[in-house]
Amino acid sequence: MRLILVGPPGAGKGTQAVFLAAHFAIPHISTGDIFRLNIKGETDLGKLAKSYMDAGNLVPDSVTNAMLEDRLTHTDAENGFLLDGYPRNVGQAEFLADVLVKKSIALDAVLELSIPHEEIIKRLSGRRTCRNCGASSHVIFDKPNVEGVCDNCGGELYQREDDKEEVVANRLNVYTEQTEPIIAFYRNLGLLKVINAVGDVSEISTHAIAALK
Ligand code: AP5
Numbered sequence: 001m002r003l004i005l006v007g008p009p010g011a012g013k014g015t016q017a018v019f020l021a022a023h024f025a026i027p028h029i030s031t032g033d034i035f036r037l038n039i040k041g042e043t044d045l046g047k048l049a050k051s052y053m054d055a056g057n058l059v060p061d062s063v064t065n066a067m068l069e070d071r072l073t074h075t076d077a078e079n080g081f082l083l084d085g086y087p088r089n090v091g092q093a094e095f096l097a098d099v100l101v102k103k104s105i106a107l108d109a110v111l112e113l114s115i116p117h118e119e120i121i122k123r124l125s126g127r128r129t130c131r132n133c134g135a136s137s138h139v140i141f142d143k144p145n146v147e148g149v150c151d152n153c154g155g156e157l158y159q160r161e162d163d164k165e166e167v168v169a170n171r172l173n174v175y176t177e178q179t180e181p182i183i184a185f186y187r188n189l190g191l192l193k194v195i196n197a198v199g200d201v202s203e204i205s206t207h208a209i210a211a212l213k
Pocket of ligand 1: 007008009010011012013014015016030031032033035052053054056057058059060064084085086087088092123124126127128136137138141142162171197198199200201204
């Protein structure tokens with residue numbers, strides 16, 4: 001399976017990616033997670049990405065495309081992958097198409113998580129992210145067993161800088177202006193599947209798997 005998950009910030013891409021990657025036994029490749037790991041490690045890439053991410057803007061394509069192309073050379077991605085947060089504009093979608101042609105492989109599907117903006121605000125304002133492993137939880141919808149502590153690894157939970165209200169508004173604009181056009185791009189290629197991303201997490205996973213089968 002070679003899949004792309006697309007949807008606005010807070011649609012639940014990261015949450016669903018965990019289930020889909022396990023179900024199809026493919027690696028979950030999130031460009032946002034790779035950037036956050038680099039920020040944590042204080043690498044040059046992390047230092048460059050941080051200012052764009054904190055403002056809710058896209059990291060330049062030249063940087064993101066090179067990083068993604070390199071990630072696809074790892075052996076775990078040889079037989080499939082689930083991309084989360086990439087591509088983010090038509091330029092990246094065209095770049096990915098060229099990379100896949102060079103590798104003589106093709107995408108199987110692009111799954112869009114459809115969700116109204118009011119729901120996104122509720123999800124992002126309550127999201128907490130683990131500083132250690134990057135797992136997401138939510139102060140209302142997915143409460144950790146101990147407040148402020150990650151269920152997954154015991155790490156400290158924090159609010160992402162880009163989950164603050166003023167930045168979320170910009171992320172939604174960036175999504176509408178730059179990312180939404182890739183939906184038509186993949187619809188025209190006959191690859192697009194759309195599911196409703198509102199409801200219970202496990203119900204949405206079931207719909208996602210059914211749509212992909
Ligand atoms: P990235 O990390 O990709 O963020 P995003 O796309 O904005 O997506 P999110 O992680 O915010 O949301 P999600 O859809 O994964 O939702 P989640 O499952 O966590 O990118 C961050 C930044 O990195 C970008 O702004 C950009 O600067 C840069 N970047 C990344 N990729 C790039 C690229 N390709 N090009 C250029 N720049 C790039 O869920 C959200 C919350 O809701 C959680 O708290 C969760 O617990 C809760 N939740 C999930 N599902 C449900 C449900 N069904 N019901 C109730 N609550 C739910």
